[in-house]
Amino acid sequence: MRDIAPPVPGPGEVVVDVERCGVCGTDVEFFTGEMAYLHxxxxxxxxxxxxxxxxxxASVGDGVDPSWIGRRVTGDTMLGCGRCRRCVSGRQHLCADRHEIGIRNGWPGALAEQLPVPVGALVPLGDPDPTRGAAGELDPTRGALVEPGGNALRAVRxxxxxxxxxxxxxxPGTIGLLVGLIAASQRIEVHLLGKAAPTxxxxxxxxxxxxxDRPPEGTFDAVVDATNDRAMPGFALDAVEPGGRVVYIGLSGEPSLVDSRRLVLTDVTAxxxxxxxxxxxxxxxRYADGGVDPAPLVAATVGLDEVADVLAGQRRPEWGAAPKVHVNPRG
Known part of the structure; x- marks a missing residue:
């Protein structure tokens, strides 16, 4: 850890007092040096x-409505340039010049007491009506699970x-379980395949x-690959019903091989x-109305002084097998 000057919001930005930050597999890859962006x-x-x-x-910059101050929020990781055709068409997450909070092109992340964020990236986590106070407001734990949940929701879609x-x-890691919870809330029959007995x-x-814990028999109307196993993208094609859909959201550390002949000859959508x-x-x-509750996926909440241990894969036995660890940078 190092002490730094508190951030100051620039025009169109806010500064957030961080209450919770989740540790993600991407963060672990940065810690180990495997993250592709480093190379x-x-x-x-x-x-x-x-x-x-x-x-x-906590504070707002020039051009930002001061009514944002005090509101609980989360935000989009992907910060596009706002000018290119991808950004203009609503695909800022594919902008070639995008920043990614805590990941890409140097935008600082939320493993800190405060975080600068463009106001356009904010997502409110509470009722904006001041007469209702915190009515409908998500707590920090569920709020910090909105970002992985959004990935899972896109996979279900x-x-x-x-x-x-x-x-x-x-x-059945964090994303896989969230995919399952969201799909189940839509009355889809969910099957999960994992390797390790605890998960x-x-x-x-x-x-x-x-x-x-072993491949089930038969085929499925859709398959979501939320693993980092290079063999699973190919297996997903074997497991999907002809005419079905395969969704790839996991990434392996090395290239995965998919037989495009099978994709074509079974009329599968990837x-x-x-x-x-x-x-x-x-x-x-969905979290606020109780349709999906992600909170049981959090094993523990630690302080900044334990982040290095968590990134190195160290877990206390009493945490159990829940996949997500949260950090309270202000605790």
Whole structure:
């Protein structure tokens, strides 16, 4: 850890007092040096990590409505230039010149007491009506799970299933479990496939009934690959029903091989998901109305002094098998 000067909001920006920040697999890859952006030049050390966060707006810059001050918010990780054709068409998460909070092109992340954010990236986590106080406001734990939940929601949308259809989710980590929870809330029949006994058992503990530790028989109307296993993209094609959809949201550390002949000859649609952009507000609403509760996925909340241990994969036995660790930078 190092002490730095508090951020000052620039024009069109706010500064947020961070209440919670989730530790993500991307953060671990930065810690180990495996993150692809480090090798492509899109990121460089030193970098302040943290892109799954919730907090309260502490101050605003020029041109920002002061009514934001005091509101609990989260925000989009992807900060486009705002000028290119991708940004103008609403695809700022694909902007070639984008910043990614805590990840790309040097924008500082939320593993700190305060975080600067463009106001256009903010997502409110509470009722803006001052007469209702904190009515409907998400707590920091659920607020910091909106970003991974938005990724999961986009994956469920990519699967394009109807109630009663069957979905196979590969990998019961944070994203895989959130995919399962969101899909189940839409009355989709969810199956989860994992390897490690603790994660498989945890999936059962949070209410999933179709959990497998070996490939199940038959095919599925859609498959979501939420793993970092290079063999799973190819397996997903074998597991999907002809005419179905495969959604790829996990990334392996090395190239994965997919037989395009199988893709074509079974008329399968393949969908890639990058980021939660476009799904954050809807995810927050699902959490707020109780349709999906992500809180059981958090194993523990620690302080900044324990972040290095968490990034190195150290977990206390009493935390159990829940996949997510949160950080309270102000605790």
């Amino acid at each position: 492509s030049g899109e990121a460089a050390y030193p970098i302040r990590l943290g892109h799954e966060w919730a907090g309260r707006v 990519g699967a394009a299933l109807s109630p009663g259809q069957r979905l196979l989710v590969l990998g 498989v058992n945890f999936a059962r503990d949070v209410g999933f009934t179709h959990v497998w 969908v890639g998901v990058l980021s939660a952009s476009g799904a954050l507000a809807d995810t927050a609403a």
